[in-house]
Amino acid sequence: MGKKPLVKDQIREKQDELTAAERRLTATLLDDSLVAGLQSITKLAESAEVSTPTIIRLARKLGYQGFPDLQDAIREEIAAQMKEPLAKLETAELSAGKDHIISRFAEAVSRNINRSLERLDLEEFDKAAALLSDLNRRLYLLGGRITRSNAHYFFNHLQIIRPGVTQLDFSPSVWPQSLLDMDENSTLIVFDIRRYEKELERLAKLVVDQGANIVLFTDQWGSPIERYATFCFRSMVEVPSSWDSTLAINFLIEALVAEIQSRSDSADRIAALEDMIGESRIFRSN
Template identity: 50%
Template sequence: MTKAEADAVGQKPEITRAEDPAGAVRARIEAEDTRLTAAEKRVGEVILKDYPMAGMQSVTKLADLACVSTPTVIRMARKLGFEGFPEMQNALRDEVADRIKAPALKRDARGGDGHVLHRFADAVIGNLTRSLDRVDTATFDAVAALLADSNRPAYFLGGRISGATASYFHNHMQIIRTGMTLLDQAPNVWPHYLLDMGPASVLVLFDIRRYEKDLLRLAELAAERGATIVLFTDQWGSPVARVARHVFHLEVEAPSNWDSTVAIMAVVEALIAEVQAKRWDESRERLDELEAMFSTTRVFRSGG
């Protein structure tokens, strides 16, 4: 049905893929503003405020953020021309996919004036500022409480590149308290770890663009066993977010062929500091004992 035909019968025209380019969900929200109820407008405002990440959350979470009911979110999606909320999310995921570029395609990002060091610094400072503005402090506090609870065993894993950040996080947490495990990078041994996961477990995953399907499957299996999933991802959002209880969307763009993890590392280090503060008496004893071991074995020696 064309727009003219639709107008003639008072119906909304169907929007084909050719008419639905990247950014179309935003365009639909803005175009249909006058047709939306006050409650539906609040849903649109939440999505546009943190576009497109806000719309990638569960329908229940989005409804909570907009202070509306779940049916209101579904009705709003249908007014925008989608069959329902899942189809709107698929459209948002398509937009995200269009934005994701392989590192080899990012070479043109090196352009611009000034020395590369200063351009890179400007980019990562911007990433850090925008990321920290986006972080929900309630989410941060909840994750810190989970990791500080010695009754909750925690597991850490990242992808091909982000695995180094997972290892760094685990290394510090292992000093602070017991019950910390860094998963092997090989997927064929993950079932061994899953055997020990249950409702008390916390699985901390790192997955940035060029998302890894194996990590999603691990998260799904862990969630089925009742584990709480904590995800560190980029501004577009790993598919793991669908099963994660707590998600940190942090910006990674940089004037390089590779993404920057500075913003991710900042949140990780802040969590390490907060967990240690929560468990200072216990962690101080572990630190003292660890230093004594180093001194006894002379693994590290002071002096030149």
């Protein structure tokens, strides 16, 4: 069985060979992500302001036997879309926005988070959260050229939630100092997406040799560090940009922060911090 083409695409493709009434019809359909096509042929005819035979003729032009046949295809397509955690943008940005970067970007991001979540093993997530919540373990964070921001974001939160969290400097020259401390009671959280950085891999090896665990965040292709990692989270990163998107990675970070927070009852800790911030603010303001 060959893969069926999407009705949406079929319509776009044949747009040129369509007649006026048929275009009125396809406009109504596309306007609505095809949902309008799930009504009865009569109702659809009314809302598109064409006659019912026009609808049947279109269905045949697209290669279907009749209207119910087309309807089945549409229903399947919509069902497939609904299954996705985050559906494509496509029809959302109406009028001028169709080809806007925001529109294309949203579509890609949806796909990325979708696919990333599909692959995500919830048990692994929970175990990783447990590991990172363990107050007997020290945490170290490290990112690459781009992902250092993500590492920092994670660090920023972890540091507030629990003690024993250290962010490694981006410069390898100062790593050795922290490296000394990493043992079997340590966990290194490392971010490495393409282009994978040699220095990170070398550090990972050293760290594992000293008995520490590694939690890795990488892209869909997987960093070489995977072989050293106890937990590995792959996220999709491709977007219509010269740059990769770390949004799916950020999603995981934020979800982990929420989970770790709820595991380590850190209400006291945060309250204390808030106090300190409050005081220092009073101190610094006029």
